[in-house]
Amino acid sequence: MKKFLTTLLIIFVFVCPIGFVMAGKMIESSKEVADLAGLQTDKEFSPAISSVVGTIIGLLGVVFLLIIIYSGIVWALSGNNTEDLDKAKRMMSQAVIGLLITLSAYAFTSYVFKAIGTIAN
Numbered sequence: 001m002k003k004f005l006t007t008l009l010i011i012f013v014f015v016c017p018i019g020f021v022m023a024g025k026m027i028e029s030s031k032e033v034a035d036l037a038g039l040q041t042d043k044e045f046s047p048a049i050s051s052v053v054g055t056i057i058g059l060l061g062v063v064f065l066l067i068i069i070y071s072g073i074v075w076a077l078s079g080n081n082t083e084d085l086d087k088a089k090r091m092m093s094q095a096v097i098g099l100l101i102t103l104s105a106y107a108f109t110s111y112v113f114k115a116i117g118t119i120a121n
Helices: 002-037 046-077 082-120
Strands: none
Touching: 046 082
């Protein structure tokens, strides 16, 4: 199982930066298209930040979901071993708490960016 988690971590470390680089290039090319169309691009900083924050919070949600699935597998395979069962219960409860914190952070940032957008307009 450690080999699987190590492989998953390595894939995550090498694949995610590629996505961020691609997103940066897409933002640059969208600015070029907006400039060609004659649209203003200097006022659109808040949506870019909210998009990055939303992406990070979304990735955290996926991580917590994977932790919940992993702890469910540990729970199912624990058998009569109470130590593994307690470990799985602890992991699952911590993942649920982390997921609740992540969802509340998403709600808070969504509210703040909507408020900033209302104030700016």
